[in-house]
Amino acid sequence: xxxxxxNIKEVSYEYEQTKxxxxxxxxxxxxxxxxxxxxxxxxxxxxxxIMLGLIRPSEGSVELFGIDSKQFKHREWIGYVSQxxxxxxxxxxxxxxxxxxxxxxxxxxxxxKMPKNTAQQVEEALDAVGMKSFSNxxxxxxxxxxxxxxxxxxxxxxxxxxxxxxxxxxGIDVQNVQAFYDMLAALNRERxxxxxxxxxxxxxxxxxxxxxxxxxxxxxxxxxKDQLHMMSDEKREAWYGHSVRKIHHTEGSHTHA
Amino acid sequence: MLDAILSYEFLQNAFASGLIIGVIAPxxxxxxxxxxxxxxxxxxxxVTLAGIAGSLxxxxxVGALALLNPLYLGIASSVMGSMLxxxxxxVYKHYEELAIPxxxxxxxxxxxxxxxxxxxxSSDLFGYLFGTVSxxxxxxxxxxxxxxxxxxxxxxxxxxxxxxxxFDDEYARASGLPAKWIHFLFMIVTALVIAGSMRIVGILLxxxxxxxxxxxxMRVAKSFKQTIWLSILFGEISVLTGLVAAFYFDLAxxxxxxxxxxAILLVILAYRKISLSKKRGAAA
Numbered sequence: 002x003x004x005x006x007x008n009i010k011e012v013s014y015e016y017e018q019t020k021x022x023x024x025x026x027x028x029x030x031x032x033x034x035x036x037x038x039x040x041x042x043x044x045x046x047x048x049x050x051i052m053l054g055l056i057r058p059s060e061g062s063v064e065l066f067g068i069d070s071k072q073f074k075h076r077e078w079i080g081y082v083s084q085x086x087x088x089x090x091x092x093x094x095x096x097x098x099x100x101x102x103x104x105x106x107x108x109x110x111x112x113x114k115m116p117k118n119t120a121q122q123v124e125e126a127l128d129a130v131g132m133k134s135f136s137n138x139x140x141x142x143x144x145x146x147x148x149x150x151x152x153x154x155x156x157x158x159x160x161x162x163x164x165x166x167x168x169x170x171x172g173i174d175v176q177n178v179q180a181f182y183d184m185l186a187a188l189n190r191e192r193x194x195x196x197x198x199x200x201x202x203x204x205x206x207x208x209x210x211x212x213x214x215x216x217x218x219x220x221x222x223x224x225x226k227d228q229l230h231m232m233s234d235e236k237r238e239a240w241y242g243h244s245v246r247k248i249h250h251t252e253g254s255h256t257h258a
Numbered sequence: 259m260l261d262a263i264l265s266y267e268f269l270q271n272a273f274a275s276g277l278i279i280g281v282i283a284p285x286x287x288x289x290x291x292x293x294x295x296x297x298x299x300x301x302x303x304x305v306t307l308a309g310i311a312g313s314l315x316x317x318x319x320v321g322a323l324a325l326l327n328p329l330y331l332g333i334a335s336s337v338m339g340s341m342l343x344x345x346x347x348x349v350y351k352h353y354e355e356l357a358i359p360x361x362x363x364x365x366x367x368x369x370x371x372x373x374x375x376x377x378x379x380s381s382d383l384f385g386y387l388f389g390t391v392s393x394x395x396x397x398x399x400x401x402x403x404x405x406x407x408x409x410x411x412x413x414x415x416x417x418x419x420x421x422x423x424x425f426d427d428e429y430a431r432a433s434g435l436p437a438k439w440i441h442f443l444f445m446i447v448t449a450l451v452i453a454g455s456m457r458i459v460g461i462l463l464x465x466x467x468x469x470x471x472x473x474x475x476m477r478v479a480k481s482f483k484q485t486i487w488l489s490i491l492f493g494e495i496s497v498l499t500g501l502v503a504a505f506y507f508d509l510a511x512x513x514x515x516x517x518x519x520x521a522i523l524l525v526i527l528a529y530r531k532i533s534l535s536k537k538r539g540a541a542a
């Protein structure tokens with residue numbers, strides 16, 4: 002059996018004497034579409050940052066593609082889309098094409114030029130997210146939803162096996178959130194890209210994902226989304242910190258906070 | 259003017275240095291501006307002042323150092339300042355901007371002490387503060403050329419990494435780029451450019467040559483590469499016009515260069531305003 006793409010082993014993280022994560026263990030297998038859900042301050046983004054190697058866990062370890070994350074060299078296998086507002090300078094003078102090409106920097110390698118077919122690879126990545134016609138537009142002229150699609154294209158251009166997204170719909174119009182998740186589901190289904198996603202859009206995302214992890218400092222549930230309704234009321238309350246209403250829809254079970 | 263340049267070595271030195279600085283200062287300035295590090299350039303230029311003043315004082319008081327080119331100590335203090343800024347930024351993780359006023363005031367403080375110890379400097383210091391046309395030596399030109407080689411090689415080698423780091427540093431780190439090292443090298447190269455540019459533009463105005471042409475280019479450029487080329491173009495126009503004006507009217511070149519670059523900025527801003535209102539008029 003192939004090693005899980007991401008294997009989190011007993012990971013804890015403490016920040017200024019506050020425990021943000023407490024002995025988290027979970028795996029992400031090839032083809033999963035995993036949503037990590039939890040209230041504000043539950044450690045969702047911290048867990049993603051540990052997966053990405055942006056921060057080191059206080060205890061435990063992470064394996065990426067069967068290799069300890071400290072020794073893992075193929076970062077281009079993991080695409081990352083951050084919360085747009087956090088790290089992106091919205092007035093940056095660059096075209097969509099230039100931004101997406103930046104996704105090939107690591108793959109090309111230090112001291113090496115960009116590959117000769119960069120323009121073609123960028124075009125393919127933009128096509129995958131429905132933004133091909135925006136190639137020469139300035140990134141600062143686009144709407145929040147369009148910018149997030151460009152950032153997904155930047156992550157896709159290095160042909161990653163896993164895409165990690167931190168609240169990717171922050172700043173996107175409500176009308177466009179559905180279309181955004183449809184696009185992610187198509188990437189998962191048609192290109193077999195494993196997706197790990199932190200989100201608050203529980204209702205919108207539930208129909209499209211395969212797995213759920215309920216996090217609040219510790220893992221309260223991790224498994225197929227269809228098994229989520231089997232979570233006891235006590236466990237739900239422990240997860241979200243207050244009572245959580247369970248609503249059954251005809252097509253499956255959804256959880257509302 | 260051409261006759262004068264061909265006849266006098268000091269003018270050749272000044273114009274050749276100016277042409278080189280007109281390329282490297284705005285080139286590096288593009289990355290400084292988009293990374294919102296403009297104030298760091300100011301802090302480093304003031305640290306350079308301390309090095310220059312220290313060197314001028316030493317050359318007055320220690321006979322063996324009488325012929326020491328102040329640029330060397332200026333470069334050394336600027337590079338040291340860039341390392342100290344990085345160290346302070348990691349000490350004050352939640353108040354990273356504090357590093358800038360600390361280093362800036364330290365630079366002025368040490369500079370003021372050295373100036374007082376030597377009981378003031380005459381034209382030498384004035385030249386370092388506001389630039390000079392007449393006092394650029396062949397040795398200064400070689401130092402500036404050497405710095406230019408380092409800067410161009412650095413940008414050429416690390417362009418794609420610098421672009422990603424400037425656009426989104428969290429993404430750069432997540433994708434496994436050696437962001438910390440590249441940033442460290444970037445700070446050292448910035449310190450070198452500041453120290454090298456100050457002979458022509460002056461310590462007090464050097465950061466403006468790294469920021470004003472970039473600010474102008476950003477108003478009209480359609481892409482990152484275009485921003486770089488236009489910044490260099492505006493930088494070169496400012497330096498050449500400023501040097502010619504400084505020579506003919508016997509003014510400090512730092513002042514004429516900066517005033518020219520501001521004039522270009524105003525022209526571009528007016529052009530943008532007129533073209534935007536024309537577009538709105540056509541759409542209405």
